[in-house]
Amino acid sequence: MKIALLGYGKMGKTIEKIALERGHSIVLKVDKEDTNYDISVADVAIDFSIPSAAVNNITTCINAGVPVVSGTTGWLDQYNDILQLCKEKKGSFIYASNFSLGVNLFFELNKKLAQMISPIKEYDVSMEEIHHTQKLDAPSGTAITLAEGVIEHSAKTAWKLDEGDINTIPITAVREADVPGTHSIAYTSEVDTIEIKHTAHNRHGFALGAVVASEWLHGKTGVFSMKDVLGL
Numbered sequence: 001m002k003i004a005l006l007g008y009g010k011m012g013k014t015i016e017k018i019a020l021e022r023g024h025s026i027v028l029k030v031d032k033e034d035t036n037y038d039i040s041v042a043d044v045a046i047d048f049s050i051p052s053a054a055v056n057n058i059t060t061c062i063n064a065g066v067p068v069v070s071g072t073t074g075w076l077d078q079y080n081d082i083l084q085l086c087k088e089k090k091g092s093f094i095y096a097s098n099f100s101l102g103v104n105l106f107f108e109l110n111k112k113l114a115q116m117i118s119p120i121k122e123y124d125v126s127m128e129e130i131h132h133t134q135k136l137d138a139p140s141g142t143a144i145t146l147a148e149g150v151i152e153h154s155a156k157t158a159w160k161l162d163e164g165d166i167n168t169i170p171i172t173a174v175r176e177a178d179v180p181g182t183h184s185i186a187y188t189s190e191v192d193t194i195e196i197k198h199t200a201h202n203r204h205g206f207a208l209g210a211v212v213a214s215e216w217l218h219g220k221t222g223v224f225s226m227k228d229v230l231g232l
């Protein structure tokens with residue numbers, strides 16, 4: 001496939017390497033200075049840019065009829081607008097807060113654990129995410145998806161950065177040099193803590209998942225998720 005990379009930072013560069021290894025070609029690399037480009041040269045576009053640029057990048061692809069995979073986090077207040085546009089234009093789109101196979105399995109484990117523990121009132125839930133210091137958004141998109149998974153299967157109704165109460169899940173966001181992404185969920189009672197944790201050792205899993213998603217999306221129409229791609 002001919003792939004366009006929207007965002008050529010840490011993820012764009014890792015995706016390029018994996019895409020080439022899998023026999024694809026990179027026909028376009030768009031970064032912050034590049035405003036005038038022809039996206040229609042690509043079979044599929046992969047957007048890993050910045051929160052303030054993602055909606056514009058995705059819109060450009062959908063308007064041009066180019067399937068688009070986005071992993072950029074921090075723009076989801078406009079997700080419904082993108083869904084609407086994609087429906088109107090009969091476009092192809094996948095967003096995932098995390099493209100790695102391991103985290104997508106972890107999402108399912110998180111929901112199962114929430115379902116098991118929520119009737120047991122002795123335990124209260126909290127979350128922590130740790131990322132590198134260049135990260136622009138907090139909490140991470142992955143932490144938000146994890147919180148939504150708990151909300152779906154418990155009496156909690158919302159999440160909040162650093163604060164929690166009987167109805168709200170507290171999420172702590174820690175920034176440390178060079179951490180690719182660590183997420184943990186803890187259920188604490190007076191007597192013990194049950195904790196599950198996912199630690200990314202590098203960005204390879206995220207990037208491979210994004211390339212696999214773009215291969216899967218090519219030739220399909222609609223809005224999809226990593227659950228569709230992985231058959232979970």
Ligand SMILES: NC(=O)C1=CN([C@@H]2O[C@H](COP(=O)(O)OP(=O)(O)OC[C@H]3O[C@@H](n4cnc5c(N)ncnc54)[C@H](O)[C@@H]3O)[C@@H](O)[C@H]2O)C=CC1
Pocket residue numbers: 006007008009010011012030031032033048049050051053057070071072073074096097098099100134206
């Ligand atoms: N869904 C997932 O699996 C993952 C998501 N991410 C997310 O992907 C995004 C990018 O992450 P990184 O590559 O680590 O960040 P990065 O900061 O290394 O790269 C972002 C790049 O986007 C460029 N950019 C700025 N404005 C742009 C525009 N208008 N159009 C295109 N590019 C533009 C920047 O100059 C930079 O090179 C972040 O939102 C991050 O949270 C990161 C890893 C995994």
Ligand SMILES: O=C(O)C1=N[C@H](C(=O)O)C[C@H](O)C1
Pocket residue numbers: 073097098131135136139140141142143180181182
């Ligand atoms: O910014 C990052 O680096 C990451 N962002 C994603 C997120 O916000 O969840 C995924 C991964 O944790 C790395």
